[in-house]
Amino acid sequence: MKICPNCKRNYTDDLSFCLEDGARLAPAYASQQTPDQGKTAILPGGIRPTAEPLNAPRATVEGSTPAHHYPAPQFPEKRGGKLWMIIGGGVAIVFVGVIAVAGLFIWKASNTSSDGSSQAAANGPNQNSGDAQANNNNSASQKPTAEAGELEWLNGEWTGDGYQTDTKTRWAARLTVQGETYSIDYPDIPCKGTWKLIEKNSRSASFNEVITQGIDQCTNSHVTVEKVSASEISCRYTNLRSRAVIATAVLTKKE
Numbered sequence: 001m002k003i004c005p006n007c008k009r010n011y012t013d014d015l016s017f018c019l020e021d022g023a024r025l026a027p028a029y030a031s032q033q034t035p036d037q038g039k040t041a042i043l044p045g046g047i048r049p050t051a052e053p054l055n056a057p058r059a060t061v062e063g064s065t066p067a068h069h070y071p072a073p074q075f076p077e078k079r080g081g082k083l084w085m086i087i088g089g090g091v092a093i094v095f096v097g098v099i100a101v102a103g104l105f106i107w108k109a110s111n112t113s114s115d116g117s118s119q120a121a122a123n124g125p126n127q128n129s130g131d132a133q134a135n136n137n138n139s140a141s142q143k144p145t146a147e148a149g150e151l152e153w154l155n156g157e158w159t160g161d162g163y164q165t166d167t168k169t170r171w172a173a174r175l176t177v178q179g180e181t182y183s184i185d186y187p188d189i190p191c192k193g194t195w196k197l198i199e200k201n202s203r204s205a206s207f208n209e210v211i212t213q214g215i216d217q218c219t220n221s222h223v224t225v226e227k228v229s230a231s232e233i234s235c236r237y238t239n240l241r242s243r244a245v246i247a248t249a250v251l252t253k254k255e
Helices: 028-032 080-122 129-142
Strands: 156-164 169-178 181-186 191-200 204-213 221-229 232-238 245-253
Touching (some): 156 232, 169 245, 221 245
Antiparallel strands (some): 156 245, 204 221, 232 245
């Protein structure tokens, strides 16, 4: 049996210090000593000596008030790991995007090269695309155009009269053909102009008439010339937009 020399509280023999004031317990028989002999010296500043570690658990007497317990320190949650996970995910997405774009360019380049090979194969054996282009140009140059060649049966000077249905008037006409030059003169109106060849064959030809003098008296029209005989031709004038016949003329070749 032990007793606290200060508060006189009794403890079992298992304890060494008082649970109230921390004083070292003394045997119960020591209470018979003088007061000065049973007191424990107190250090300055209220510090009391102890032989146990500061963090050692203190035993309690059954039924007594438990000792103070201090909660364990709380450390903030570490967020560095999550941040690195987010950064790593973003880098991975960018990397995948770069690979996808590069793959797209490679795919387009391969398709372009394969198209070029197919085109070369389509040009035929022993013939490259440059030769094919040259052949196409030669073929185009060999095609006859409306201006190529001469209308031999139309060469010469032709004169005669024409009749215009909308104004119900008659007028004289003179057509002169020299090579690829077609000049028209209407001295009664008076008007002059040229004919631009559109198409031709062995018995007919079509022209666009362009008035160069007397444009206030005559208008541009479309003219179709047909061979009646070696010395006679007929002309049919139509409107450029509606192609309705507006005048006719019969011309005779001048000897």
